[in-house]
Amino acid sequence: MKKRVTIQDLAKELNTTASTISRALKDHPAISKSMKEKVVDLAQKRNYKVNALAAGLRVGRIKTIGVIVPNINRDFFSSIIAGIEDLAFEKGYNVVICQTHDKMAREQQYINTLLSTGVSGLLISLSLESSSVSYIDEIKRLGIPLIFFDRVVEDSQVNRIQNNDKAGAYKAVCHLLDNNYRRIAHFAGPDHINVYKDRKLGYLEALTANNIRIEEELIITSDVSLDAGRASLEKLMQLSNPPDAVFSASDYSALGALLYLKEKGISVPQDFGLVGYSNENFTALVTPGLTSVDQHGMEIGKYAVKVFFEEIEEKEKMLPRTIVLDPELIIRGSSSRGEQKETS
Amino acid sequence: MKKRVTIQDLAKELNTTASTISRALKDHPAISKSMKEKVVDLAQKRNYKVNALAAGLRVGRIKTIGVIVPNINRDFFSSIIAGIEDLAFEKGYNVVICQTHDKMAREQQYINTLLSTGVSGLLISLSLESSSVSYIDEIKRLGIPLIFFDRVVEDSQVNRIQNNDKAGAYKAVCHLLDNNYRRIAHFAGPDHINVYKDRKLGYLEALTANNIRIEEELIITSDVSLDAGRASLEKLMQLSNPPDAVFSASDYSALGALLYLKEKGISVPQDFGLVGYSNENFTALVTPGLTSVDQHGMEIGKYAVKVFFEEIEEKEKMLPRTIVLDPELIIRGSSSRGEQKETS
DNA sequence: CTGAAAGCGCTAACAT
DNA sequence: ATGTTAGCGCTTTCAG
Numbered sequence: 218m219k220k221r222v223t224i225q226d227l228a229k230e231l232n233t234t235a236s237t238i239s240r241a242l243k244d245h246p247a248i249s250k251s252m253k254e255k256v257v258d259l260a261q262k263r264n265y266k267v268n269a270l271a272a273g274l275r276v277g278r279i280k281t282i283g284v285i286v287p288n289i290n291r292d293f294f295s296s297i298i299a300g301i302e303d304l305a306f307e308k309g310y311n312v313v314i315c316q317t318h319d320k321m322a323r324e325q326q327y328i329n330t331l332l333s334t335g336v337s338g339l340l341i342s343l344s345l346e347s348s349s350v351s352y353i354d355e356i357k358r359l360g361i362p363l364i365f366f367d368r369v370v371e372d373s374q375v376n377r378i379q380n381n382d383k384a385g386a387y388k389a390v391c392h393l394l395d396n397n398y399r400r401i402a403h404f405a406g407p408d409h410i411n412v413y414k415d416r417k418l419g420y421l422e423a424l425t426a427n428n429i430r431i432e433e434e435l436i437i438t439s440d441v442s443l444d445a446g447r448a449s450l451e452k453l454m455q456l457s458n459p460p461d462a463v464f465s466a467s468d469y470s471a472l473g474a475l476l477y478l479k480e481k482g483i484s485v486p487q488d489f490g491l492v493g494y495s496n497e498n499f500t501a502l503v504t505p506g507l508t509s510v511d512q513h514g515m516e517i518g519k520y521a522v523k524v525f526f527e528e529i530e531e532k533e534k535m536l537p538r539t540i541v542l543d544p545e546l547i548i549r550g551s552s553s554r555g556e557q558k559e560t561s
Numbered sequence: 562m563k564k565r566v567t568i569q570d571l572a573k574e575l576n577t578t579a580s581t582i583s584r585a586l587k588d589h590p591a592i593s594k595s596m597k598e599k600v601v602d603l604a605q606k607r608n609y610k611v612n613a614l615a616a617g618l619r620v621g622r623i624k625t626i627g628v629i630v631p632n633i634n635r636d637f638f639s640s641i642i643a644g645i646e647d648l649a650f651e652k653g654y655n656v657v658i659c660q661t662h663d664k665m666a667r668e669q670q671y672i673n674t675l676l677s678t679g680v681s682g683l684l685i686s687l688s689l690e691s692s693s694v695s696y697i698d699e700i701k702r703l704g705i706p707l708i709f710f711d712r713v714v715e716d717s718q719v720n721r722i723q724n725n726d727k728a729g730a731y732k733a734v735c736h737l738l739d740n741n742y743r744r745i746a747h748f749a750g751p752d753h754i755n756v757y758k759d760r761k762l763g764y765l766e767a768l769t770a771n772n773i774r775i776e777e778e779l780i781i782t783s784d785v786s787l788d789a790g791r792a793s794l795e796k797l798m799q800l801s802n803p804p805d806a807v808f809s810a811s812d813y814s815a816l817g818a819l820l821y822l823k824e825k826g827i828s829v830p831q832d833f834g835l836v837g838y839s840n841e842n843f844t845a846l847v848t849p850g851l852t853s854v855d856q857h858g859m860e861i862g863k864y865a866v867k868v869f870f871e872e873i874e875e876k877e878k879m880l881p882r883t884i885v886l887d888p889e890l891i892i893r894g895s896s897s898r899g900e901q902k903e904t905s
Numbered sequence: 906c907t908g909a910a911a912g913c914g915c916t917a918a919c920a921t
Numbered sequence: 922a923t924g925t926t927a928g929c930g931c932t933t934t935c936a937g
Contacts, residue, residue: 221703223914234924239916245924264699269677270618271914274929279614279678289658290639298633302660306667312673314633315659316646323650330655332612334623334678355608359565472846502816504848578908583932591906615930619915631930 222265231255231265242267243406269516273335281311282525283331285341287319287368293495293514294342297366300518301340310337319440321346323560329350332359340523343368345440362528366521367512368410376528377539378520382412384512385544386419389492390464392508392546394427396554398490402435402453404446404470414468416494435460439470442458447477450543454481462490462552468497468509475503475551491551505550512544566609574607575599586611617679623805625655627675628871631663631712637839637858638686641710645684645861650678652870654681665690672696676703682869687712689784692753706872710865711856712754720872721883722864726756729854729888730763733836734808736852736890738771740898742834746779746797748790748814758783760810760838785810790817798825806834806896812841812853819847819895835895849894856888 224238231238233252241248241256259265273279282305284295298314305312313336324344331339338361343350350370356363356468360503364376393401403420417436424431434456436442439445447467450473453460465471471493475485483489493500496511520540528535568582575582575598585592585600603609617623626649640656642658649656657680659671668688675683682705687694694714701719702705704872708720737745747764750757759781768775778800783789790809794817797804809815815837819829827833829849837844864884872879 220924221914224916225914235915236917236925237923249922252922266673266677268618268679268914269674270614270623270679271929272916273678274612274614274618274931275914275916277929281674281678288639289642290636292634295632297635298660299662302662311659311671313659315655315657318643318646327655329610330613330625333610334617334625335612335614396646462913499843499846502843503846534587565930568932569930578935579931580909581907584907587932593906596906610929615913616932618915619930619932621913 221268222263223268224265227256227259227263227265231259246428261465275499277335278337279335280309281313281334281336282338282340282522283313283327283336284325285315285317285327285331285339287317287342287344289314289316291495292498293367293512296514297342297518297521300515301522302518304519304522304526317344319345325352328356328508332356332361336361338362338364338527340364340521342364342366342523343370343410344411345407358537360395362525364506364524364528368412374537376524376537378517379411379539379541380512380517380544381541382415382544383419383422385494385512385546386416386464386466387423388419388546389466389494389508389510390420390423391427392548393462393464393492393552394423394429396472396486396490396552398552398554399429400435400458400460401429401462401464401490402437402450402460404441404449404463404465404467404474405436405438406441406466408438413466420464441465441467441470443469443473443476448472448473450474461488462492464492466494468493468495468500468507471507471509471551472499472503485551486554490554496547500547500549508549508552509547510544511547513542516542565612566607567612568609571600571603571607571609572807575603585782587862597718620835621679623679624653625657625678625680626866627659627671627680627683629659629671629675629683630666631686631688633660635839637711637841637856641686641862641865644850644859644867645822646862648863648870661688662736663689669696672700674706676700681703681873682706682708684708684710684865684869687714687754688708689751689754706869708865708868708872710861712756715755718881720766720862720868720881721894722868723755723883723885724856724888725885726759726888727763727766728854729838729890730808730810731759731767732763732888732890733838733852733854734764734767734784735771736769737806737834737836737896738773740830740834740896742780742896742898743773744776744804745773745808745834746781746794746804746807748784748785748793748807748809748811748818749780752782757810764808774805776839779804783814785814787813787817787820790814791821792817794818794821799873805832808836808875812837812839812844812851815851815853815895816843816847819851829895830898834898840891844891844893852893852896853891854888855891857886860886 224235227238228235241253304311317324366378391507397543405417437449493507493509496509498505500509572579585597605840644851646656661668710722713721737868749761786856837851840853844851844853
């Protein structure tokens with residue numbers, strides 16, 4: 218367990234000083250070519266690695282971007298992360314990923330840790346529990362770029378990359394109406410999360426625009442998990458006048474509903490229509506395929522880092538931006554009555 | 562963009578010194594109760610956070626565990642991570658997750674970054690490209706606990722948490738034989754990765770044990786992706802004597818095969834049997850359900866951190882351990898000829 | 906119980 | 922083109 222090689226060790230061995238080594242290693246213009254070569258060779262030979270702690274302490278920041286998401290095993294979030302990584306790597310930044318499991322406490326803890334390790338920026342999608350958020354001001358005060366994506370805070374002056382969830386939901390519900398479903402229920406998520414609020418709004422607007430009366434009993438709010446979806450539909454089917462379709466704010470609860478319908482032998486899409494949200498990979502794999510709304514995760518990720526780099530590269534303070542992408546309805550078997558091409 | 566609050570700021574305000582603040586904050590026994598209270602209160606009020614860079618530089622290590630996996634959007638890996646997080650949090654450690662996308666270069670880069678930021682330990686599952694690995698000695702030399710899980714290095718003295726992949730494959734193939742499939746092909750992964758090598762061995766042993774001749778043409782090696790699975794099966798079906806079942810080393814290529822079979826109207830499991838590996842969530846969702854081998858990801862994660870904590874808590878150097886878990890065959894529709902209970 | 910002082914490894918302004 | 926020096930914020934030994 219020897220100590221790690223430092224810049225001093227290299228300096229001693231080359232009869233020079235730490236400064237020269239430091240500069241040579243960063244390809245500083247004022248260092249002779251021959252010296253640079255010697256230094257780089259020796260560094261390699263001795264397997265030298267910068268101590269990012271020391272460098273970061275000095276400079277106040279390290280070339281790492283912190284990403285905080287509710288869950289990493291959602292295809293939506295993992296595509297966002299892939300998008301973030303692509304650009305970040307290109308620019309020589311590393312990405313560390315933290316998952317909150319939708320707990321506000323973990324979100325706060327990770328923010329503290331990441332801040333205290335000197336990350337250069339923070340890209341965050343809120344946990345389900347995070348209705349209000351207290352850390353924004355502090356992050357701003359530290360001058361660290363902060364970008365929210367997908368699940369964003371709404372009332373503050375911050376950067377946001379999000380989908381037009383209202384439009385996505387609107388399209389989804391209109392599609393169900395086009396396929397002659399008439400009593401369309403909605404699985405809603407917590408109202409304090411923008412995406413769920415907006416999806417509900419889109420649902421309501423689509424009904425109103427089509428002169429369909431809104432019935433509160435057809436709207437069920439939950440954590441939109443698979444189990445919640447199954448339970449919600451079970452409850453709805455007890456109604457004297459049950460729905461003939463569900464627009465779910467999440468693919469998972471749509472899947473729960475689908476499994477319930479299969480169990481009960483209710484045929485989808487003939488007797489019941491189903492649309493989910495997020496276009497998770499499994500939606501294409503279940504039978505019938507689950508119609509869903511694709512949110513272009515990769516793009517969201519790319520925009521998020523892009524804004525980050527703009528923030529650190531601009532000298533003068535930029536105004537916070539909100540970038541809104543348009544989601545896309547992906548039609549599959551679960552909602553296509555009449556002409557079904559979909560088989561898988 | 563004010564500077565962040567330091568321990569010195571607090572010291573000045575309380576007419577004491579940094580040492581006292583530092584000690585009070587860590588609940589050092591030699592600090593008076595009243596002082597501790599004052600310090601903790603003020604720290605809270607001023608929103609003080611330790612500068613982990615500075616503390617880490619001093620101590621040489623930070624309370625963070627680095628986890629490196631090929632991909633985070635596999636259910637298998639994300640359960641492992643969940644297992645790791647559980648225990649790590651309990652002990653006050655943070656977990657940062659990095660994904661290599663199966664690229665050796667990224668693996669090396671992340672190891673460098675994590676080492677240079679002073680993580681306390683490294684939990685690694687190798688990328689597909691990583692046949693030989695050069696960083697082990699260095700990590701050991703630095704005295705940082707190193708634990709491989711699932712995809713491990715085989716020839717060195719390191720900690721390993723892995724599944725008995727041979728046994729899992731053996732069970733899977735025997736199950737196919739029990740269901741009267743006779744020409745069983747195998748989708749193999751790269752041979753330099755232990756898990757794929759062992760799954761192939763299990764396949765071969767199961768055939769041999771049942772007096773079935775091994776035919777090289779029935780073994781197709783690929784990156785076991787979805788596309789590879791489809792392509793591999795397509796190729797196999799061109800043979801003059803095509804197989805009637807596939808044991809795939811990965812759920813993804815099994816899925817590719819399933820989609821191909823559906824397209825061609827070959828009925829599963831009647832005319833063709835299919836078994837995958839890893840028990841990804843989607844295996845329960847496709848129709849017919851895909852028989853697969855569950856690897857107890859959560860347990861693997863828990864063991865991995867457990868070994869990490871043992872390493873840092875023991876004073877004397879412990880010998881590297883290898884922990885082998887037994888996987889479990891999950892039987893679903895895709896391989897159950899005769900008595901099919903499975904419908905989903 | 907508290908303070909003084911040194912130093913972790915690196916960078917950058919300021920020499921030369 | 923290279924060296925000198927100071928200091929980032931914290932912990933910890935040693936002294937009181």
